[in-house]
Amino acid sequence: MFESAELGHHLGREAYEAEVSELREALLDAQHELKERAAGPVIILINGMDGAGRSETLAQIDAWLDPRLVPVYAQTAMFADPVDEATGRPWLWRYWNALPPRGQIGVYFGSWYSDVLFGRVYGQTTEQQALQALAETLMFEKQLAAEGASIVKFWLHLSKADQKNRLKSLEKDPATRWRVSERDWQHVKDYDAIRAEAERMLRATSIAESPWVVVEGLNARYREITVGRxxxxxxxxxxxHNAKPVVHDDTPPLLPPVDGVMLLDTLQLDQPLDKSEYKARLAELQSRLAQLTREAAFANHSLLIAFEGNDAAGKGGAIRRLAMALDARRYRIIPVAAPTEEERAKPWLWRFWRHVPKRGGISIFDRTWYGRVLVERVEGFCREVDWMRAYNEINDFERQLHAAGAIVVKFWLTISKEEQLARFKAREETGFKRFKITDEDWRNRDKWDDYKLAVCDMIDRTSTHHSPWTLVEANNKYYARIKVLETVCAAIEKRLAEGAKGSKKGKLA
Known part of the structure; x- marks a missing residue:
């Protein structure tokens, strides 16, 4: 893959100067049109061999474009040695949080690929871990592309001899000597291993949505014009792409079961539990939850509790009973409503990635990322192809959370249509509850059957071994609150027990 980048490509000064002025003007025009249309974003990755001109290329891009609209994210500064905020979360969290908004160009000096490349070269990750990380990066890039991002990945290349000569030249000049480090010379020694691993990585991850462009870095003028073009x-x-009209998606529709029997129809929604028993169980379970979240082993995990359900099903009451047992310094309740302007300028999962808690932290979501396959599906707020692909994106998101130590607990609180009507009317008649009922609640009720089908599809397609759905029969609020607390406690206990078992195995080995 690197053979064509070791041919001694060259561009003379006259040819360079004849093109560069027109190229700069075209780049600026395109950049400002991108901003005006709020198109994009454009994401540029600059990777490559030491001495191949990555820093110079970054500086040239910054000089040719309006730097106010080009945030730069440096691998060495932000990502090579992640701070505690990043290490306590899935490894891609820090990259999700460094995405440019629509209308901007984001330049990554080094990237998520540096983690994988040098992790393999220096034995910090296994081959299986590297393959998993590359699969996650491809899913990440495909999500960005599906949301309208344009992605180009540059690998600036040098042959082994050219790299060595380049570093020697930089080291001889007092003005550039500071740019050569011990790590650079170590990479010269490990050139063959880095080249082989990089070639495997580039071949595995050069896809239509985000291709790699290999550029020979020896001749600065050739490199700059190639990157600029x-x-x-x-x-x-x-x-x-942004100017094209939205066309009809030929996604095959999801159909209800031919016999009309759905999962939610099989639940017994009126579960018995009287007030006295409820109070006794509530105190017991809140005490149990308080102790579990204060155990030393819990500091190695995070907890995400996701609440979805019918309007007026009692999500708020269940959340309050959970919060009463938790240390207020360690949990956050995230109410999810329609996306803000800032959130609409980013990929749809961004606003949930940003709230992923670090180890020892707890995030409680009142409505969640499942809005894409529920309200956005039913109300037509996104295209069918978008909510169809969301099932896979959600499963991947939750798998990454689990792999990073998160305990993911998901609840669907369900009530009967008759019980919902009774609660709606009670809210309208009670002064301090009137704020809970809106015109949107009544509109959603008119689409009861559409939502039921969407919920059943959601549960079927996203209830996994590591993050299963718990269906809560919620006609009896007392019963629902107890089931929620029991489920959260059981999930924490199971994960802590698995960790203890793994720790014992490690000691025996």
Whole structure:
């Protein structure tokens, strides 16, 4: 893959100067059109061999474009040695949180690929871990592309001899000597291993949505014009894609069961539990939850509790009973409503990734990422192809959370249509509850059957071994609150027990 980048490509000064002025003007025009249309974003990754001109290329991009609209994210500063905020979360969390909004160009000096590459070269990750990380990066990039991002990945290349000569030249010049570090010379020694691993990585991850462009870095003029032309083509393609009208999606529809029997229809919604028993069980379970979240082993995990359910099913009451048992310094309740302007400028999962708790932390979501396959599906707020792909994106999101030590507990609180009507009327008649009932609640009720089908599809497609759905029969609020607390406690106990078992095995080995 690197052979064509070791041919001694060269561009003379005259040819360079004849093109550079027009190229700069075209890049600026395209950049400002990107901003005006709120298209994109355009995401540029700059990776490559030490000495191949990555820093110079970054500086040139910054000089040719309006730097106010080009946030730069440096691997060495932000990602190479993650701070505690990042290490306590899934490894891609820090990259989700460094995404440019629509209308901007984000440049990554080094990227998620640096983690994988050098982790393999220096034995910090196994081959299986590296393959899993690459699969996650491809899913990440495909999600970004599906949300309208244009992605180009540059690998700036040098042959082994050229790299060595380049570093020697930099080291001889007092003005550039500081740029050469012991790590750079170590990479020269490990050139063959880095090259082999990089070639495997690039072949595995150069896809239509985010191709790699390999550029020989020896001749600065050749490198700069090649990168500039490629970037201009990406900007034009992004603008053209944004200008195209939305066409009908030929996604095959999901149909209800032919016999009409759905999962929610099989639940016994009126579960018995009287007030006295409820109070006794509530105190017992809140005490149990308080102790579990204060155990030393819990500090190695985080807890995400996701609440979905019918309107007026009692999510707020269940959340309050959970919060009463928790240390207020360690949990956050995230109410999810319609996305803000800032959130609409980012990929749809971004606003949930940003609230992923670090180890020892707890996030309670009142409505969740499942809005995409529920309200957005039923109300037509996104295309069918978008909510159909969301099932896979959600499963991948939750798998990454679990792999990073998170305990994910998901609840669907369900009530009968008759019980919902009774609660709606009670809210309208009670002064301090009137704020809980809105016109939107009544509109949602008119689409009861559409929501029921969407819920059943959601549960079927996203209830996994590591993050299963718990269906809560909620006609009796006392019963629902107790079931929620029991489920959360059991999930924590199971994960802590698995951790203890794994720790014992490790000691025996």
């Amino acid at each position: 490629t970037l201009l083509n990406m900007l034009k393609a992004g603008l053209e």
